[in-house]
Each structure stands twice: as structure tokens, then as C-alpha cells.
Amino acid sequence: MYVRHMPETAECMLRWEKQMLYFIVNEKSRSGRGAQIWKEVQRELVKRGIHYRHYVTEHEGHATRLAVEICAKTDDDICLAVVGGDGTANEVINGITHPEKVRFGLIPTGSGNDLARGLKLSGTPLENLARMLSCMQRGREACTVIDLGEVAWDDCEKPRKFAISAGVGLDALVCKKALTSKLKVFLNKLHLGKLTYLLITVQSLFSMQTTEAAVRLDETPERKLDRIIYIAAMNFKAEGGGVPMAPKADATDGKLSICSVHGIPKWRTFLCLPFLVAAKHTGIRGFDIDDCGTCEVRLKDPMVLHADGEYCGDVTKLQFRCLPGMLRVML
Numbered sequence: 001m002y003v004r005h006m007p008e009t010a011e012c013m014l015r016w017e018k019q020m021l022y023f024i025v026n027e028k029s030r031s032g033r034g035a036q037i038w039k040e041v042q043r044e045l046v047k048r049g050i051h052y053r054h055y056v057t058e059h060e061g062h063a064t065r066l067a068v069e070i071c072a073k074t075d076d077d078i079c080l081a082v083v084g085g086d087g088t089a090n091e092v093i094n095g096i097t098h099p100e101k102v103r104f105g106l107i108p109t110g111s112g113n114d115l116a117r118g119l120k121l122s123g124t125p126l127e128n129l130a131r132m133l134s135c136m137q138r139g140r141e142a143c144t145v146i147d148l149g150e151v152a153w154d155d156c157e158k159p160r161k162f163a164i165s166a167g168v169g170l171d172a173l174v175c176k177k178a179l180t181s182k183l184k185v186f187l188n189k190l191h192l193g194k195l196t197y198l199l200i201t202v203q204s205l206f207s208m209q210t211t212e213a214a215v216r217l218d219e220t221p222e223r224k225l226d227r228i229i230y231i232a233a234m235n236f237k238a239e240g241g242g243v244p245m246a247p248k249a250d251a252t253d254g255k256l257s258i259c260s261v262h263g264i265p266k267w268r269t270f271l272c273l274p275f276l277v278a279a280k281h282t283g284i285r286g287f288d289i290d291d292c293g294t295c296e297v298r299l300k301d302p303m304v305l306h307a308d309g310e311y312c313g314d315v316t317k318l319q320f321r322c323l324p325g326m327l328r329v330m331l
């Protein structure tokens with residue numbers, strides 16, 4: 001049961017009582033389950049007498065616009081929570097124009113929920129809400145500060161921030177296919193959403209085109225890699241519904257973990273997938289993981305790029321960069 005911690009001073013009490021909590025809600029997340037969860041959360045907010053305002057996303061990209069509008073408010077302390085999946089969280093993060101004044105919260109309602117996994121948010125929606133409210137009540141200093149990543153590519157208008165990961169190749173192809181997958185809708189109904197990623201991964205691995213790349217980590221000399229299956233920049237350990245691509249990644253160390261698979265045949269990659277899923281792939285030939293602050297990649301042929309599972313385009317030149325301590329999270 002949630003125990004309400006009473007603020008110690010009258011000033012603190014006054015601040016808490018007046019604090020507005022903004023929600024950006026994707027009711028369509030996890031094939032519509034988001035709407036049900038939001039109703040449940042809303043009932044609890046009313047019961048607790050929380051001051052809140054909510055905005056429901058109506059289309060792709062809407063969450064970014066809503067976050068920009070919320071950040072334009074004059075308050076110097078904005079509590080902004082997402083009720084949605086990783087895609088919605090990514091859109092909101094990209095709309096946070098003033099990270100210094102925002103406290104970010106998450107009630108995960110997606111099918112992958114890798115950000116929630118990275119933040120160790122494993123409770124029910126009401127448990128996650130209670131945890132967030134408790135942190136909110138304890139003030140800005142109670143938040144956990146995490147790094148974000150940023151990826152720029154070819155002639156992109158604006159680099160894209162990411163909380164979990166960004167990458168080219170197999171994992172991006174899987175994300176792109178999952179976005180429009182009828183199988184995902186079907187498996188979500190059976191509560192088997194994560195299986196979508198596994199099935200699409202195997203199919204995509206054997207149908208994808210590999211290519212060559214020149215990779216430069218921080219100030220080190222450029223390395224040439226061939227037969228690229230993927231190059232991913234990980235902020236947290238896992239993506240794609242819990243695949244621990246970088247088992248030692250830490251979102252508070254000021255670095256990204258660059259994971260790549262290259263120079264080995266597809267059938268060998270396929271045989272190594274169980275090791276990848278079990279986080280036993282470190283040290284296997286062809287599977288590299290390196291920590292760095294920036295990473296530049298030049299590809300011989302275009303590959304699909306994703307940021308937190310959102311399709312960014314087919315690209316040949318990209319740069320990943322870590323943005324240390326960029327997001328204050330109510331956990």
C-alpha cells in the first residue's frame with residue numbers, strides 16, 4: 001500500500017499541494033491497452049487529489065509538440081510524465097526544450113518498455129504512479145539524473161535524442177518492421193508482444209543487406225569493419241523488448257556503449273542469437289562492445305537508422321554522442 005510521506009515544513013507542503021503534474025498520454029500504445037491503463041491512473045489521481053493536466057496524443061510526432069508547449073510555460077519546475085511506450089517517451093524527450101527545469105516521469109504502457117526496464121520500473125501502473133508521486137513530493141533533489149544519447153545523420157534537420165539506444169542495421173530494421181507489424185497487434189492481444197521482436201529479428205537477419213563501415217570512437221583512429229549486421233549505441237543495457245545488447249551499459253556514466261556485429265556470416269550470427277538474448281555474447285568473435293562519448297560511422301551503403309525504436313531514415317553517415325546528466329527522472 002502507498003504510504004503518503006508528509007512534507008516536513010509548511011513551505012514544502014505548500015509547494016507540493018500547488019505542484020502541477022502534466023501527462024502526455026498515448027492511448028493507442030500496446031494496441032489500445034494504454035487507454036485502459038490511463039483510466040486506471042486517472043481514477044487514482046482524482047482519489048489522491050493530485051493537480052494534473054493531461055494531453056492525449058493524436059498522431060505520430062504529436063507528443064514532441066505537446067512537450068515543447070509544456071516546456072514553454074514560465075514555471076521553473078515542470079513535472080512531466082508519459083503514459084505510453086518507448087516511442088512516446090522518445091518523442092517527449094525530444095520535445096523537452098529546457099531539461100534543466102523538467103522532472104520526467106514514466107508510466108510504461110508499451111509492448112517493449114525498454115526504458116522502463118532500464119529505469120527498473122517493474123511494478124503495476126498504480127505502483128509506478130505511487131513511486132513517481134512519492135519522488136515528486138520529495139522535490140527535485142530526489143530525482144535520478146541520467147544521460148541521454150543523441151544521433152545526427154547525413155543531412156538531418158535536427159539531431160534526435162534517445163534514452164535507450166539508437167542504431168543502424170538489424171536492430172533498426174526490426175524496429176521499422178515492428179512499427180507496422182500486424183503480427184505485433186496480434187501478439188499484443190495474446191500478451192506476447194515481446195515475441196514480435198524475436199520473430200522479426202530472425203526473418204530480417206536473413207533478408208537484410210550487410211555493408212562495410214568506417215567507425216571512429218572518440219579521438220581514436222578510424223577502424224574499417226566489413227559485413228556489418230548492426231552498429232548500436234546503447235545508453236541502457238537492453239533494447240528490442242529486453243535484449244541485453246550491452247550488459248554493462250550504465251546510463252549514469254557519461255558514456256554510450258557501442259555494440260556491433262561484423263565480419264561473421266549470417267548463419268553464425270543466427271546461432272549466436274541465444275547467447276545475445278542471455279547476455280553471454282561478450283567475447284564472442286564478431287560481437288564488439290566499446291564505451292565512448294562520441295562515435296562516428298560512415299557506411300558504404302545506406303542502412304536503416306532508429307532512435308528508441310523510432311525509424312529515422314536510411315542513412316550512410318552518422319554520429320552518436322552522449323549527453324551526460326541530461327534528464328532528471330522521478331523514480
Ligand SMILES: Nc1ncnc2c1ncn2[C@@H]1O[C@H](COP(=O)(O)OP(=O)(O)OP(=O)(O)O)[C@@H](O)[C@H]1O
Nearest residue numbers: 029030057058060084085086087088110111112113
Ligand atoms: N493517437 C495516435 N495514433 C497513432 N499513432 C500514435 C498516436 N499517438 C502516438 N502515436 C505513435 O505511436 C507510436 C508507438 O507508440 P508507443 O511507443 O507509445 O507504444 P508501443 O509501440 O505500443 O510501445 P513500445 O514502443 O514500447 O513497443 C509512437 O511512435 C507515436 O508516434
